[in-house]
Amino acid sequence: DATSNEAPARDGVRGVLNGLGLRLGPSRVEQRVRADVAAVAQHWPRPLAIAVINGKGGASKTPTTILLAATFARYGGAGVVAWDNNPSWGTLGWRTQRGPHEATIEDLLPVVEDLLGRDALAASMARYTHHQPIDRYDVLRSRPKFLSTAQPVDATTVNSVHRVLAKYYRVIFIDSGNDESAEQWQAMIRKADAIVVPTTTRPEHAESA
DSSP states (O other), X not given: XXXXXXXXXXXXXXXXXXXXXXXXXXXXXXXXXXXXXXXXXXXXXXXXXXXXXXXXXXXXXXXHHHHHHHHHHHHHOXXXXXXXXXXXXXXXXXXXXXXXXXOOHHHHGGGHHHHHSTTOOXXXXXXXXXXXXXXXXXXXXXXXXXXXXXXXXXXXXXXXXXXXXHHHOSEEEEEEOSOTTSHHHHHHHHHOSEEEOOOOSSHHHHHHO
16 A cells, blocks of 8 residues: 555655665654545545634635645545535635535535435436535535525524534534524534634734634
């Protein structure tokens, strides 16, 4: 196995020398990278939801969601989705590739029960999510051009979307808004198996984290 810690080095100077015919072991750095890759690549016996949260806008929640989804999908294979759970100018859809349609969460909600039915097909999700062909994960968009009052933002919406995504995906990354008192935000936290709190070097971002 080329990714195991016992396999010859592939990176750095040791990797170059191994390309010339030597068989040098990996450095400690490469061993740590391989251990991280193995951890990300594993599959669990149930779907997991990871919420990316920080009450301050501009704290890199959306870029973190994108990078986490890409990393888990690249190393762990299919079954990863990034969900924009931000009703106030959520930009996950703007920062990722758009599929051959304009579908958002609002298009998904009327067909929740159909997608949860026994005869539903996994391929049906392609009508509502936007596949990222290079990074191999899907995106469920919000509608950032509309005010939050014009979008579904209650706990029922979050629960319904989570039920669908948990059926079709093994890892769900949830991008969030900034209002921690919102019903939608609190419903997300109740569904989360883990949280990631990104921050930057700016004091207000660290303080809110």
